[in-house]
Amino acid sequence: MKKKINLLIITSILGLIALSIIQGYLINNTYKLKKEAFITDTRRSISQLDDFSPALDSLSDIWQDNFLNRIADYKVNLATKTDVLNGLEMVIDSINETYRIEYQKELVKNNIPYGIKFHKKVKAIILLDSTRNDTLFDINKTPKRIVLGDPIIDEKAIGVSTTLWQTDHTSSRVVNGETQDVLFYLMFQTQDEMDIDGWKKIVFKQMFGLLLLSLIIFSIVIGLLYYSIRSLITQKKIADIKTDFVNNITHELKTPLATLTLATKMLKKEEVKKKPQLVENTVNTIERQNKRLQKLIDQVLNNSLGYNEIKLNLETVNIKNYINTILDDFLLSIKSKNITINRKFLESKNTINLDKFYFTTALLNILENAVKYSGDEVIINCEVKSINTLKISIQDNGIGILDKEKKQVFDKFYRAGNKEIHNVKGLGLGLYYTSQIIKAHHGNIVVESKENSGSNFILTIPFN
Ligand code: ADP
Numbered sequence: 001m002k003k004k005i006n007l008l009i010i011t012s013i014l015g016l017i018a019l020s021i022i023q024g025y026l027i028n029n030t031y032k033l034k035k036e037a038f039i040t041d042t043r044r045s046i047s048q049l050d051d052f053s054p055a056l057d058s059l060s061d062i063w064q065d066n067f068l069n070r071i072a073d074y075k076v077n078l079a080t081k082t083d084v085l086n087g088l089e090m091v092i093d094s095i096n097e098t099y100r101i102e103y104q105k106e107l108v109k110n111n112i113p114y115g116i117k118f119h120k121k122v123k124a125i126i127l128l129d130s131t132r133n134d135t136l137f138d139i140n141k142t143p144k145r146i147v148l149g150d151p152i153i154d155e156k157a158i159g160v161s162t163t164l165w166q167t168d169h170t171s172s173r174v175v176n177g178e179t180q181d182v183l184f185y186l187m188f189q190t191q192d193e194m195d196i197d198g199w200k201k202i203v204f205k206q207m208f209g210l211l212l213l214s215l216i217i218f219s220i221v222i223g224l225l226y227y228s229i230r231s232l233i234t235q236k237k238i239a240d241i242k243t244d245f246v247n248n249i250t251h252e253l254k255t256p257l258a259t260l261t262l263a264t265k266m267l268k269k270e271e272v273k274k275k276p277q278l279v280e281n282t283v284n285t286i287e288r289q290n291k292r293l294q295k296l297i298d299q300v301l302n303n304s305l306g307y308n309e310i311k312l313n314l315e316t317v318n319i320k321n322y323i324n325t326i327l328d329d330f331l332l333s334i335k336s337k338n339i340t341i342n343r344k345f346l347e348s349k350n351t352i353n354l355d356k357f358y359f360t361t362a363l364l365n366i367l368e369n370a371v372k373y374s375g376d377e378v379i380i381n382c383e384v385k386s387i388n389t390l391k392i393s394i395q396d397n398g399i400g401i402l403d404k405e406k407k408q409v410f411d412k413f414y415r416a417g418n419k420e421i422h423n424v425k426g427l428g429l430g431l432y433y434t435s436q437i438i439k440a441h442h443g444n445i446v447v448e449s450k451e452n453s454g455s456n457f458i459l460t461i462p463f464n
Contacts, residue, residue, distance in 0.1 A: 002236070005229075012225050023214055023218065031207060035203050038206070039196075045110065046112065047160055049110060053103075056102050059098060063095060063148070066088075067087070069171070070083065070087045072169070072184075074136075075127075076182055078175070085137060088122075089146055092147070103149060115197030115198070116194055116195070118149050118150060118194045119148060119152055119193055120147070120190040120193075121192075122189075122190055123162070126189075127184050128186075128187065129185065152194070156195045157193040157195060159191065161192050162192070164189050165187075167186050167188075168184075169183070169185075170183045245428065248415070248425075248427050249296075249300070251425075252425065252427070253293070257289075259285060259289045263283075263285050266282050267283075300429065302433070303432065304412065304429065307439035308440075312358065312440055312441070315355070315356060316352070317352060317353075317354060318350055320350070323363075323382070327382060334371055337374075338376060338377050339380065340378070340380070342379070343384075346383070347384070348387045349386045349390075349463060352390050352463060355440075358441075362433070362437040362459070366434060372426070374396050374454075377397075378397065380395065382394050383395075386463075389461060389463065390460065390463065391458065392460075393457065396454050396455055398455060400449045400450050401416055403450075406446075409431050410432060410445070412428070414431075434459075438461065443462065445457065445459040
């Protein structure tokens, strides 16, 4: 059964891990899809923004005209490539601030709600004529960034589109006093890029419902699993305890029943009937075993009472006298072991109201256990403090109780799992009943113990 439960726990945990992985995978995929959809939407919204804005369009005209003029100079050797590029940067610098402001205005006009940075990054500038291609700029070869718009670091840049500006250009230049026609074909390639402020947050916001739902479902599954496994373990414990109880009680019943069978058989024999002394002895044995059986049944019936079924009959007792009497009577009743009881009284109040009958049973249960679960030399230290509450501690030098079992020993039918315990008779009801009696007196009972170092049962009850 234990193996089955362990297997069930392991399988459930593995199942849960697999489920988490699948869930994580699906969420990740959804995140990617949502991100893609969001970026595509934004890309679509802004891709033609500059084309339809007259302000941005005229700014483009300014730098493009300027740039074409410089190329014409370059074509007739009035400027170098570097001059052309520096010139381009200069003109872009001069219009950049206005471009950025106008672009932001366009975003507002088009109801684009999130903060977007946008720029055009020059990728390549190539001049073509009938004989050759002349590359003025190639971003892959020149690490320089020529950018119109907002500065965006490469890691954050999201591509919008690649645009190609192609134009035939004709103009004239005066070189060495002569007017020359300059004709060229320009290919100007830019990469439009954007950076959306807090786009991860926006995507996560869109996924919030999904994330929350999966979290709730997941928590419910884990909760249910935890609850089921816990119930299973509790059921198993209860089943074990019940089996133990049945075994114990059967064991307890067997001896008196066997003796009774034997005694009855003896009484039937003619030769026994003729000996009155033997008959009397046998009848006495039957009576003793009968009493024993009765006591056993009473024990099970009475000791199973819960604290609310215990009706107290309170009377005022002198604490010291009352406890001393119990200890003295107890010492007299045990003959099988050597018992020493050390007593210590720390009193400020002399009397207390309690039910003598029940409270005596509770103390005797603890004292009997101290003897049952100790070796042949039993030393019991009984300390009584009656200051704010009545606190009685009964410490023995017995086998002790494991840490994990300290609470359970007060449960109905519970018997600790020490190997030594199987030699000791018991039904696991004594401490349960004791704790119920103390509870009925509005007090509490705890045990301090370590395996093999004795146990100390401390019970506390209030004075009123
Ligand atoms: P039982 O009839 O088994 O003695 P109890 O309810 O009196 O039932 O005690 C419950 C269990 O607590 C015992 O089976 C034993 O394992 C443990 N126990 C109780 N008293 C002591 C003690 N003084 N020392 C060690 N173990 C104890």
